[in-house]
Structure formats: C-alpha cells, structure tokens
Amino acid sequence: MHAHIVHAHPEPTSYNGALTRAARESLSDRGCSVTVSDLHQMDFDPVEREVHYAERFDGNAFAALAEQRHAWEKGTLSKEVQDEIGKLQRADLVILQFPLWWHGPPAILKGWMDRVFVNGGLYTSRMRYDTGYFRGKRALISVTTGAPRDAFGPGSRGGDFDTMLWPLQYSLHYMGFSVLPPFVSYGVQGHGYRYEDEESLRRRLGQNLSDWRSHLSALECVTPIGFPVWEDWDDKGRSIRS
Amino acid sequence: MHAHIVHAHPEPTSYNGALTRAARESLSDRGCSVTVSDLHQMDFDPVEREVHYAERFDGNAFAALAEQRHAWEKGTLSKEVQDEIGKLQRADLVILQFPLWWHGPPAILKGWMDRVFVNGGLYTSRMRYDTGYFRGKRALISVTTGAPRDAFGPGSRGGDFDTMLWPLQYSLHYMGFSVLPPFVSYGVQGHGYRYEDEESLRRRLGQNLSDWRSHLSALECVTPIGFPVWEDWDDKGRSIRS
Numbered sequence: 001m002h003a004h005i006v007h008a009h010p011e012p013t014s015y016n017g018a019l020t021r022a023a024r025e026s027l028s029d030r031g032c033s034v035t036v037s038d039l040h041q042m043d044f045d046p047v048e049r050e051v052h053y054a055e056r057f058d059g060n061a062f063a064a065l066a067e068q069r070h071a072w073e074k075g076t077l078s079k080e081v082q083d084e085i086g087k088l089q090r091a092d093l094v095i096l097q098f099p100l101w102w103h104g105p106p107a108i109l110k111g112w113m114d115r116v117f118v119n120g121g122l123y124t125s126r127m128r129y130d131t132g133y134f135r136g137k138r139a140l141i142s143v144t145t146g147a148p149r150d151a152f153g154p155g156s157r158g159g160d161f162d163t164m165l166w167p168l169q170y171s172l173h174y175m176g177f178s179v180l181p182p183f184v185s186y187g188v189q190g191h192g193y194r195y196e197d198e199e200s201l202r203r204r205l206g207q208n209l210s211d212w213r214s215h216l217s218a219l220e221c222v223t224p225i226g227f228p229v230w231e232d233w234d235d236k237g238r239s240i241r242s
Numbered sequence: 243m244h245a246h247i248v249h250a251h252p253e254p255t256s257y258n259g260a261l262t263r264a265a266r267e268s269l270s271d272r273g274c275s276v277t278v279s280d281l282h283q284m285d286f287d288p289v290e291r292e293v294h295y296a297e298r299f300d301g302n303a304f305a306a307l308a309e310q311r312h313a314w315e316k317g318t319l320s321k322e323v324q325d326e327i328g329k330l331q332r333a334d335l336v337i338l339q340f341p342l343w344w345h346g347p348p349a350i351l352k353g354w355m356d357r358v359f360v361n362g363g364l365y366t367s368r369m370r371y372d373t374g375y376f377r378g379k380r381a382l383i384s385v386t387t388g389a390p391r392d393a394f395g396p397g398s399r400g401g402d403f404d405t406m407l408w409p410l411q412y413s414l415h416y417m418g419f420s421v422l423p424p425f426v427s428y429g430v431q432g433h434g435y436r437y438e439d440e441e442s443l444r445r446r447l448g449q450n451l452s453d454w455r456s457h458l459s460a461l462e463c464v465t466p467i468g469f470p471v472w473e474d475w476d477d478k479g480r481s482i483r484s
Contacts, residue, residue: 010291011304046288046349049252062253064343065388101306102416103409104346107288107353113344129399146307150478155470157371157479163408167345170401174344228397236392237399 001032004091008098008109010040015188015205019142019212020097026213035087039108044080046111052078069120077118084116093219094139094177096168099188100146103164113168117175130229132176138224139177141165142212144188152186170227178224183215243274246333250340250351252282257430257447258386261454262339265384268455277329281350286322288353294320311362319360326358335461336381336419338410341430342388345406355410359417372471374418380466381419383407384454386430394428412469420466425457 005023009016024034048064057070071077088094098105122133151158161182169179185208232241247265251258266276290306299312313319330336340347359365364375393400403424411421427450476482
C-alpha cells in the first residue's frame, strides 16, 4: 500500500507537522510506503496563471481549463504539476493535512487542487465521480482547528464539518476518490494562542496523536462518505432522489 | 455609497471581467464610488508566509495568527495587506467576483482572506459575527459556473450553493458583514468550453449581464442571509436553537 500526504502548513514544528510525521511513521511501521508533498517547503505556486503554460493553446486569452487540457495532450504540463500527478497515481491513499483557515484549506492547498486536478487529463465530462480518474483510491482529510470541539456542530459557532469540508471533499469525490470521514484535531493553537497551559496542551494533543495513529491503523474498517453518484442524477445532472 | 470589488480571474477579457465592468458602471451610474482589487493584475500573493512579516513576533517558529496580531499592533503589516484593509474600511458594499473552481473560490481569493482578515486587528475572540469589525457593511458574492443551472441544487451533480458557498459566506459573516444571497451566472465556459454556439452564448449571457445590473440596482430590497449570531450560542459556542 502506498500513501501520499499533501501537507499544507508554513511551520515544520507546528502540530500539523507532528500529525504528518506521526502518519508517516504509523503507515511506514505497518509496511506502507509513504511520500509527502510539503507544499510550503516546495514553494508550490497555488495561482493558476499564464507563466505555467510554456506552449499556449490560446496566447490571446487565458482560459485555465483549455490550457490545462492542451498541456495534458501535448505533454507540456509544468514539472511541479506532473510530479504531483505522479505521486497521486502511485498512491492508494491520499491524506490532506492542513489547519482550518477561514472554514477551509489554506490557499496553498486550494491552489494545489486548482492546478493539479488537470482538465481533459484527470477529469472529463464523462470521467467524474464514480467514473473518476482516481476511482479505487481513498482520500482522507486531517484537519486542525483553533477552537475546541464544543464549538463545532450544526448551528454552533464554529460551524458543522459536513458543510465546512463539503467543497473540498466533494471535489475529491469528483476526482473519483472514495472519501473517508475527516480526522479532526480540535483546540490546536499556534504559539501565543493557547487556551490552556502547555502541559495540559501537550497531554491532550499527545493523546490526539495516539488517536491519529490508531485511526490510521484501522482505516480498512472505515466506510467512505456516501456522496451522490451518476445513477442518482438525470441526464441534466438533477437529483432524482429528492 | 462606496463599493469595493475584489476580482479574482486571470483573464481580463473573461466573462468575470465583463461582470466586474458591468458592476462598476452600474454602481457608478447611480452615484456610487467604486474601487476594484484585481488580484491577478496586482500579482497578489495568496500564501501566508514568513517573508510577509518584516518584524517577527517569533523568529524561531512561524505562527500566522500570532504574526498577524503582532504586525497589526506594531503597524508593520505588509503594504499590500494594509492597502486591502483600507479599501474594505472605506466600503459600504464589498463584492467578491470569481469563477467557481473546485466548488469554491480560486486560491488567489482564498489567500486574500487568509492574509487580509488580520487576527487581533480585524477580529478577536469578542469581535466576531454580529460584533464583527465590518458590521454595518454588506458583502455579496458574484460567481460564475461552467455547468448549466439545472445541474445545481441539493443532491444534484454540481452541488447546492448554500453548502458550496457556506465556508466563504460564513467567513464574511464572521468578519461582521451582512451577507447578501449570491448572484450566480450559470453556464459560463472559457474559450473552447462552450455548451452552445457563440451567438446563443452571447444572447444568454448578455441577458445575464442585464440581470446583474438590475440586481445591483435593487440591493436595498435584498434580505441578508440569516446566519446564527451570539445570542444563538451558549458560552462554549454550542447552538442553543437545536
């Protein structure tokens, strides 16, 4: 089994860093091979823009999807995008590790999707959802929050994770991944933003790291999220279930 | 009335460009002053990283929120962030104009939020939601989709906009904005991605531009989205309505 972790946090010594290291160790210990894309360390550019396309489909107007399709067909995708695609192709499990910023992933991870999920290559109008390119592979979000667990849920102050992560998880579903329920580490504050004293924080988050390792060791037993698929829609894409 | 448009599309001749130009004209014609932040043209960096903080709070470990608070207090925020904050402070209405990429805003706009909504200055634990910094101001999302209208709705292929835009709209609510229902332009395809012939596209999207102008001329009559506020939560942030 090969796992690939896409890591999106600017500080290596952060708790996100600890979660990625724990995942790498836990998966390696059980015989998996593991690769990591540390987007900040790679200086990954999250902005879809002209400079990424050496041979333009249309040099007069920049339409990202048309350029992606053209570059895929001509084999002229940028090296960093090609490398990321290669890592995803080799992976059976993809983990996205990030802190919750403004109720979603940091821009560097959002832009990783904008650039790496290449139109015409990794998806087409027919190759999506349960017919998606990455079908048979699993994806798992591991996210940290600043606020404590109590603050999350429908109508609660921090919001509900099903809604909050829907755009990201449905996009993974769009690409064909079976999306496992997220692993959420609550109450993780950066330096100077602690709700509790350091010892308590270490004790609690140490327990959370153990929970994360345990979670990873039992993924086979986890049922993916039940997003709608082609048989749930008519030919215009309307739900035939509601 | 002053309106500020945050525009996030890489191609000036795109339909997103036409929508921003229409908004600027429509609002100006009725006596409003209008400013535009064209994030691509500004080469806005959406990545929160060390280089943006000249005087570090902690030079050993980069915690974005701590650095933001420190830079706000010391007056050392980067010029591009200070400029964006100034534009928001002057605005009565903020419009976010963008194409729907992976069920949300392009990374350049997500990162505008990551960097510009500065911790300790524009929000604190007590200055959020209905006590937020930008209370009294309105925010409006104008978004374009590739897929036609039929494909959107609960359980439908493209997803439901209430869910899809929740992270973005709730973040605006967090900052104190009254969030108006989004204006969605459906079936907008980039060059080479047209569902219909050019004349039909021009006719239909021309109508949509008129609808957009009409919509902007009647914003006073639009009721903001009813997100939960402080009185809906207990002291731990749990909903007391459900």
